[in-house]
Amino acid sequence: MKISRKAVDKPVLVTLITIILVILGIIGLRTLPLEEYPKINVPWIVVAIPYPGAAAEDIEQQVTVKVDEKLNGIKHLKRLLSYAREGASVHVIELYEKADKQDALTEVKEKVDQIKRELPDDVEEPLIEDIAFDSVPIILVNVTGEVDPQTLKEIAKDMKIEIEAVPGVREVAFYGGLEKEVQVQVDPRKMEQYHLSYSILIAALQQQNANLPGGYLKLNSYEYLVRTEGKFNDVQDIGSTVVAVQAGHPIFLSEVAEIKLTHKKINTYSRYNGIPTVSLVVYKQTDINTMKTTGAIKQIAAEYNARMPEVVQVTTTMDKGDDISLMVKQLSSNAFYGLLFVLFTLMIFMGLRNSILIAIAIPFSLLVGFLFMWLAGFSLNMITMFSLIL
Numbered sequence: 001m002k003i004s005r006k007a008v009d010k011p012v013l014v015t016l017i018t019i020i021l022v023i024l025g026i027i028g029l030r031t032l033p034l035e036e037y038p039k040i041n042v043p044w045i046v047v048a049i050p051y052p053g054a055a056a057e058d059i060e061q062q063v064t065v066k067v068d069e070k071l072n073g074i075k076h077l078k079r080l081l082s083y084a085r086e087g088a089s090v091h092v093i094e095l096y097e098k099a100d101k102q103d104a105l106t107e108v109k110e111k112v113d114q115i116k117r118e119l120p121d122d123v124e125e126p127l128i129e130d131i132a133f134d135s136v137p138i139i140l141v142n143v144t145g146e147v148d149p150q151t152l153k154e155i156a157k158d159m160k161i162e163i164e165a166v167p168g169v170r171e172v173a174f175y176g177g178l179e180k181e182v183q184v185q186v187d188p189r190k191m192e193q194y195h196l197s198y199s200i201l202i203a204a205l206q207q208q209n210a211n212l213p214g215g216y217l218k219l220n221s222y223e224y225l226v227r228t229e230g231k232f233n234d235v236q237d238i239g240s241t242v243v244a245v246q247a248g249h250p251i252f253l254s255e256v257a258e259i260k261l262t263h264k265k266i267n268t269y270s271r272y273n274g275i276p277t278v279s280l281v282v283y284k285q286t287d288i289n290t291m292k293t294t295g296a297i298k299q300i301a302a303e304y305n306a307r308m309p310e311v312v313q314v315t316t317t318m319d320k321g322d323d324i325s326l327m328v329k330q331l332s333s334n335a336f337y338g339l340l341f342v343l344f345t346l347m348i349f350m351g352l353r354n355s356i357l358i359a360i361a362i363p364f365s366l367l368v369g370f371l372f373m374w375l376a377g378f379s380l381n382m383i384t385m386f387s388l389i390l
Contacts, residue, residue, distance in 0.1 A: 018364065025367025028374030034291050034324050035381045043078070043095040044131040045108055047071070050088050050124040060084035062120055067091060070115045074107050075099070105130055132286070138320040139294045141280040141301050142272045143177075145312035149276065153177035155312065156278040159304060163280060166296045168288035176270030177278035182238060183260045190256040196244060201253065204243040272315065287379070294321030331385045338389065 049067065051059050064084045071080055071091060076099030081092040095104050105128070112126050141163070143156045153174075160172045186201065239254030253259070270279040284293055298316050305314045339362060346355040369388055370380075378384055 021371065022364065022367055025364075025369075025371040028372075029367065029370040029380075032370065032374055033287050033289050033379040034328070035379045036290070036320060036324050036327065038379060038381050038383050039286055040132075041097065041101065042131050043097055043099060043101065045093040045095070045101075045105060046129045046131060047091040047093070047108065047112060048088055048127040048129070049090075049119070050127070051120070051122065052087055052124065053122070054087065054120075056084045056086050059086075059089050063089040063123060064091075066118055067112070067115055070111045071108065074104065074111060076104060101130065136283070136320075137281045137318060138284045138290055139282050139297055139316055140318045141282065141297065142270070142277045142315045142317060143280075143312065144272050144275050144277040144315070145309075147311060149176075149178035149278075150180055152278045152312075153179050155304070155308070156280055159300065159314070160280055162300050163282060163297055166293060166300070168285050168290075168293035169282060169297075170285045171283040173281040173283070175268045175279040175281060176276065179264045181262055181264040183262055184238070184253070184257050185260065186257045194244065194246065194251055194256060196251070196256060201243055201257070204241055204253070205238070272317070287377075291321040291324055294319055327382055328380075328385070331382075331389060335389045 047067070049063055051063055054062075064082050067089060068080065068082050068091065071077075071093060074093070076096045077093065078096050079094040081094070083090055093104075093108065095101070109128055112128060116123075116126070141156075141159060143152050143159070145152060156174065156177060160174070163169060163172050184201070184205075186198070191197070239252060239259050241253040242250045243253050243256065244251040270277050272279070282297060284290060294316075298319070298321075301314045301316050308314065339359070342362075343355050343359050346358055366388060373380070373384065
């Protein structure tokens with residue numbers, strides 16, 4: 001009673017506080033991240049280390065045990081589950097719930113980088129995955145057209161660079177398409193004839209496929225940058241690589257091997273309306289506005305569509321931004337009609353004047369709710385919006 005009496009006695013102060021809360025509520029509403037579902041913290045990190053062609057017993061001795069010893073030293077580790085199977089070593093890290101996931105992820109990457117030098121040479125790049133319920137694609141960008149698959153892959157690669165620069169994008173993955181690859185098929189008989197080994201060929205290719213800086217050359221009042229260009233531009237350059245010199249005569253790679261320009265082994269396939277395509281699968285960071293991020297990605301896709309030939313089309317599918325927009329519209333519509341129903345009912349039993357006062361109080365209460373959601377770090381999603389409506 002005392003609070004209501006003071007509010008009546010000081011209308012200017014109450015009006016000022018109301019205006020401030022309304023402004024802050026609007027700011028909070030515009031700032032709240034828009035997501036389909038709330039963020040759920042999953043304290044798990046998975047490390048997968050591919051070792052193609054190796055047996056499970058060998059992987060356990062040469063990889064799993066060494067990596068376990070390193071990962072056991074990370075902070076806030078609750079449990080470490082590891083197993084070796086044919087072709088890979090897998091480590092599942094469970095953290096305590098209060099642990100900072102990003103700090104732990106950074107520490108895991110550092111530990112894995114440190115142990116990589118002690119692993120066998122044939123071990124491939126470790127895969128470190130942050131397990132989260134929101135680790136689902138927010139949009140797919142599809143590149144299709146009546147051109148060869150390698151060209152589609154090159155276009156998609158250029159798009160990938162631009163999409164990765166969009167604020168809120170965590171990762172962009174490829175599916176489909178073909179990627180160029182140069183294969184050097186060695187003739188064992190000629191290798192034996194010239195007394196060469198595979199290590200000699202590999203070393204020669206690595207040494208000669210490089211641009212070397214030569215410093216600066218000062219001439220009169222001018223200064224010139226000098227460098228030696230040695231990187232391969234085509235198959236002929238690779239074939240012209242000198243792998244050895246015998247009796248004063250150079251031995252070229254093309255004399256002991258056949259060089260082919262082909263494509264890498266196909267591991268993934270993607271189709272759009274039954275047509276082979278290259279798909280870019282985009283994953284988001286946590287606590288970002290999904291609609292803004294997908295909007296920026298669709299803008300990039302539209303720009304590419306405008307400057308690509310007519311035979312190439314860039315489309316977007318599985319857009320979570322559209323799903324969230326539809327959800328917000330439906331829930332907002334339900335809230336609006338619910339408010340009208342409440343006001344109509346109040347008008348019948350309490351009169352027009354009282355119903356108008358309540359009509360003002362309900363949106364004000366919602367704005368105050370948005371303000372506290374913003375301050376508490378919540379997002380605007382299906383659960384929180386449904387709770388507000390109730």
